[in-house]
Amino acid sequence: MLLVLDNFEQLLPAAIHLATLLATCPGLKLLVTSREPLHLRWEQIFPVAPLRLPDLQHLPSTESLATIPAVALFLQRAQALHPGLRLAANNARTIATICARLDGLPLALELAAARLSTLTPASLLARLEPRLSLLRWPAPDLPARQQTLRATLDWSYDLLTPTQQTLFRRLGLFAGGWTLDAVESIIQVEDERDAESVLDLLTALVEKGLVQVDEPSDETNGPPRFHLLETIREYALLRLHESPEAQRMFRCHAVWFLRLAEQAEPHWAGSQQLLWLQRLEQERDNLRAALAWVSTQAEAELEARLCAVMWPVWWMQSRLTEGQRWLEAALMRVASVEPTLRAQVMNGAASLTFLRGDYQQANTLYTEVLSARRAQGDPLGIAYALNNLGMVAMEQGDLGRAATHLQEGLALFRQQGQTHGTAFALDNLGRVWLYEGKDSQSESVLQEALSLWHALGNTQGRAGTLNALGVLAAHRRDAAQAAALHLESLALLQEVGNEHMIARCLEGLATITATSQAAVAAWLWRLAERLRDRAGVPKTPAERLYYEYTMTAVRDQLDLDKFPSGQADEESALTLDQIILDVQTRVEALRMSTGNFARSASQKSSTPRTTSRNPLSTREREVFRLMAQGHTNKEIAATLVIAESTAKFHVLSILHKLGATTRAQAIALAAQRGLL
Structure with a gap:
């Protein structure tokens, strides 16, 4: 005999009677639906997850897309109300995105589909923020709690105990998920509960299906992470805003993630760089949420501190547009913060402005930073400011002024015994001497910089200096050595995820393949352009000259009408890891083939191209x-x-x-x- 019991979460105290039934009726089977476990000894739980979603990064064909459960349900309900609706190439991405934004929740998908009687898929997607006000359908044959998504969530919320409700609404603070220590810290700040009680409350919310436990990644051994589906998070935030604790909790969240970012700051120079980049990458959305909140409050110091510690992350991960937006907003409010912090924000703004090619503005900001550091009597701050001004002068073409600034900064770094700054200044000085044609001096300081980066365990620094040594090797017509150096740099940068520096490696490889493998060179330049566009980093004046040189060689051998087309659409869908693997495979094949790089080097020095x-x-x-x-x-x-x-x-x-x-x-x- 099979007995089916639906929505048993409303009768949980009666679960003990089910145990009695099972004990006294051996042939009885129970199928029970409930929002939380019954906690019976014979219980076998089968969690019902949200419907499977399409991968928006790699969208399948329309035929395959229509079979994905979330899309299939959405289409079924939409076509019941609007029979003419069809999944086609022109609306496939829109419909897939709607399903993803609704987290694959069946009720949300059905309520959204009901809106297609008056809206197109595109207009529905545009109106999905906020979700709760849109997702309603007063069908008389539906229970009241299922006629709007808000009513369904209200019903679930009302079933929680007061302490569970408190934790649930506070979890709305977390964008992109959280770790147990984060939620324990924020709860303890307010309520001074012990960690065990917080864990018990969180476990209860997991069992009720309101909190999701993330599957651990094979690549990380970090603590478990949890998250709310975005639809449910929107509801939790709504409840939080209705409570008197909202402002206090938003501040607790911002302060906790500020402290996390400040813990990372000392590690940017050394061997823990990658570990902390990965840690902050996990919390990218939480850090954005913290910045968004402080930027709307009278919290100039918190905002400045967050920007001051986050700009190196934006720089290393090529998130320059985002970083510059936050820094420019913070600069408008830093007048009230103490001078050292103000100088840190200006330095971050100058650094991202420099990378984006606005050398005049970068020079102005770095000059202000130098003045502030001199006024504070901060020798390391002065040294870094001089180094940065040297980089600006180099890109402005004033190599004499660049060398002067860099050598002055280098002397200060050596006096202070500051290894990171010394390596940084040596690297930049090597580039200046490279442009001046002082190859021996350039190699000497670049090799010293490389040794220091190795000693520090600094992945980003090593990669940058290897790239410079690759350019130097190309100057010396040693194409094979140049390729090896650029490939080594590329492998390191893959770990960091620095797209604009990866682009420079690809450009270096393009330069040395231009005369012997024009198609490969054109392909490398096309990939580099895509990465630069994505990062928002233009070529420097020197890089533009190398590009012009390379493209002259390419134009001599290829039909210009076919450049840079080809596989552009397919390439745009490639991930960074796929791009790097493809480049490594093709360039390594050239290195192993008979004399391709050797011919490239000798052609340039002894065999001029015959062209009228x-x-x-x-x-x-x-x-x-x-x-x-x-x-x-x-x-x-x-x-x-x-x-x-x-x-x-x-x-x-x-x-x-x-x-x-x-x-x-x-x-x-x-x-x-x-x-x-």
Whole structure:
């Protein structure tokens, strides 16, 4: 005999009678639906999860999409009210997104589908925030609690004890989930409950299906995480806002995650860098929620502290647009905070502004930071500010000023015994000397920087210096060594997830494959452009020159109409890991094949490309005429009213384009081609 009992959560005290029935009736089977366990000895639980959702990152065909349970239910209910609705290429992503936004909850999907009698899928999606007010359908054959999603959740909430209700509404604070220590800390701040009682309350909410337990990742051994479905979180936040504790709890949440980010700050220079990046990545949504709250309150100090500790994360993870938005908002309110903190916020804003290519604004902000550090008598702060001003001067083409700032900062770092700053300054100085053509000096300081990064265990720093050494190897026509260095850098950057630095590695590889493997070079540049666009980081002036050089070689061999098309659509769907694996596979294959890189190196130095078209730009032709007349870089700069370093960059580009290693060789090759 089978006895079916529905919605038994309303009668939980009667569960003991079910045990008696089972004990006295051996042939009896019970099928019980309940929002929480009955806690009987014979009980076998079968959790009913939300319906399976489509993967929005890799959307399947419309035929496959229609079979995914959440989409299938949504379509079934929508077509009952609007028979003409069909899943097609033009609405597939919209419908998949609606299902995902509703967490695959059957009632939410049915209530949303009912709205398609008057709304299109696109307009429904646009109105899904907030969800609770939209999801209603007063069908007379439905119980009142199922006619609106709010009523259903009210019913579940009313079944909770007062302490469970308190915890539930506070859990609405957490965006993207939480760990047990986070919720225990925030609860204890307010109620001074012990950890065991908080765990008991959380367990009760898990058993009632209101809280989800995340499946542990194979890659992490961290503590368990929990989350609310977004639809349920919206309801919890609504309840929290209705309570008198809302402001206090939002502040507790913001302070806790600020302290977590501040714990990470000392580790950015050393071997724990990746571990803390992963830890904060898990809490990305919580940190955003904390920033969003403090930015709307009279909490200038909290806002400044959060921005001051978060900007290195935004920098390392190429989240520059987001970071700059928070920093610019904080800068408008930092007048009231103490000077050291104000300088930290300005430094973060300057750093992201620099990466986004606004060198004038970055210079202004870094100069203010330097003045503040001098006023505070902070030698390390002064050294970092000088280093940063040196980077700006380098990208502005003033290599002399750049070297002066960097050497002054380097001396201060060495005096203070600051390894991270020393490595940073050496790396930047190596780049300046690389652009000046001082290859031996450049290699010396870059190798010293690399040793220091190794000693610190700093993954990001090692990757950056390896990239610079790769560029230096390419200057020396050692394409195989350049490729090896760029690939090593790429593998390290994959761990960090720094997209704009990964783009630089791809560009370095493109430069050394341009003359022998033009299709590969074009493909690498296309991938790099996608990463730069995503990160919001433009090419520096020097990088633009390398791009122009590379593309000249590519244009000589490929149909321009086919660049940069090809597999662009397929590539746009690739993850960062897939991009890197593809690059490593293809470039390693070139390295292992017979002499591809060797030919690339020798071609540039001894075999000029035979083309009737002048490969030089208008400005380069002006520079070349003066160069052929025997003028120095300084004289060329004065004649053309440009910076000496800019003239030097143009000369370097001319040598590359003509396949020459010296000025004399470039002039001879140009004469052979009739370019003089």
